[in-house]
Amino acid sequence: MLYNKKIVELTPAKLQIITMSINKSFLQFVPIICHLFSLAVATNISAILYDVSPFIKVYKNGTVERLFGTSIVPASFDPTAKVLSKDIKISPKLNVSARIYLPKNANCKLPLLVYFHGGAFFTESAFSPTYHSYLNSLVAKANIVAVSVNYRLAPENPLPIGYQDSWLALKWVFSHAKGKIGNYEEWLKKYVDFGHVYLGGDSAGGNIAHNMAIWVGSDMGIVLDGLFLNCPHFWGKTLIGNESNDPKRAGVMESIWVHAYRILRVSMTRYRIRVWIRIFRS
Ligand SMILES: *[C@@H]1O[C@H](CO)[C@@H](O)[C@H](O)[C@H]1NC(C)=O
Ligand SMILES: *[C@@H]1O[C@H](CO)[C@@H](O)[C@H](O)[C@H]1NC(C)=O
Numbered sequence: 001m002l003y004n005k006k007i008v009e010l011t012p013a014k015l016q017i018i019t020m021s022i023n024k025s026f027l028q029f030v031p032i033i034c035h036l037f038s039l040a041v042a043t044n045i046s047a048i049l050y051d052v053s054p055f056i057k058v059y060k061n062g063t064v065e066r067l068f069g070t071s072i073v074p075a076s077f078d079p080t081a082k083v084l085s086k087d088i089k090i091s092p093k094l095n096v097s098a099r100i101y102l103p104k105n106a107n108c109k110l111p112l113l114v115y116f117h118g119g120a121f122f123t124e125s126a127f128s129p130t131y132h133s134y135l136n137s138l139v140a141k142a143n144i145v146a147v148s149v150n151y152r153l154a155p156e157n158p159l160p161i162g163y164q165d166s167w168l169a170l171k172w173v174f175s176h177a178k179g180k181i182g183n184y185e186e187w188l189k190k191y192v193d194f195g196h197v198y199l200g201g202d203s204a205g206g207n208i209a210h211n212m213a214i215w216v217g218s219d220m221g222i223v224l225d226g227l228f229l230n231c232p233h234f235w236g237k238t239l240i241g242n243e244s245n246d247p248k249r250a251g252v253m254e255s256i257w258v259h260a261y262r263i264l265r266v267s268m269t270r271y272r273i274r275v276w277i278r279i280f281r282s
């Protein structure tokens with residue numbers, strides 16, 4: 001989802017008013033200047049660069065603190081679900097990988113679900129206990145093969161990297177529908193019916209799944225049977241529905257996009273600098 005930050009520029013007329021008021025009475029601005037100064041001091045004292053709780057905190061020294069979703073569990077055989085899993089490196093260079101799930105008693109080709117985990121693009125992985133147990137139970141109940149994609153996370157790897165990694169993984173999975181390929185995975189070749197492919201994800205992963213479905217379009221040689229979106233995360237410049245009822249939550253949602261998509265952050269910084277320069281020049 002592309003998200004456009006509304007850019008407000010000070011028009012020459014507005015700037016004129018600001019300059020005039022400064023000339024008129026400098027004294028009335030003294031409290032405001034003091035306030036701005038104390039804000040600047042407070043910001044400097046804080047070690048935090050930005051805070052997108054409950055997902056991440058980023059410190060000025062460059063440390064990214066992930067507030068959950070960092071623990072991992074190994075691929076295994078789940079005796080309750082009777083599902084096998086294993087990890088595959090799709091691009092060792094980019095560190096894009098996936099965990100593949102297969103019902104233990106599979107003896108024919110099964111539908112495929114390519115899954116994208118949630119976590120606001122900042123946290124969680126295909127290897128976390130949450131997604132490992134979720135995929136195990138889903139694969140058992142639906143009797144499918146699943147590929148849970150591990151894409152690189154923002155803010156170190158800002159969007160669109162998460163989309164590009166997911167696309168790379170998806171193309172690799174789909175390449176099994178054709179003849180022999182180099183980096184070939186036996187479970188996909190042997191047990192996947194590429195006539196029944198689904199994409200799915202929750203939260204940020206729902207957003208990725210939605211984008212991937214659009215990218216697949218109609219010229220990949222694969223026809224998607226369905227898209228399974230669990231609480232997908234979308235956002236736009238105009239608040240819709242009841243989004244404006246909860247300004248705090250809306251603030252977090254906005255903050256996710258600003259910090260996950262560095263292009264937005266850069267353009268906002270430029271905007272601020274431009275306004276300051278213009279005020280000082282006039
Ligand atoms: C960065 O700052 C945070 C918070 O003060 C601290 O916990 C962390 O250890 C620091 N990391 C480095 C590499 O200095
Ligand atoms: C590669 O990804 C794995 C799984 O997310 C992670 O544990 C590891 O630190 C990553 N390696 C590098 C070199 O980034």
Ligand SMILES: *[C@@H]1O[C@H](CO)[C@@H](O)[C@H](O)[C@H]1NC(C)=O
Nearest residue numbers: 241242243244245246247249
């Ligand atoms: C907005 O609507 C959704 C769906 O009906 C509901 O789950 C949520 O609690 C509502 N939020 C607010 C702030 O009203």
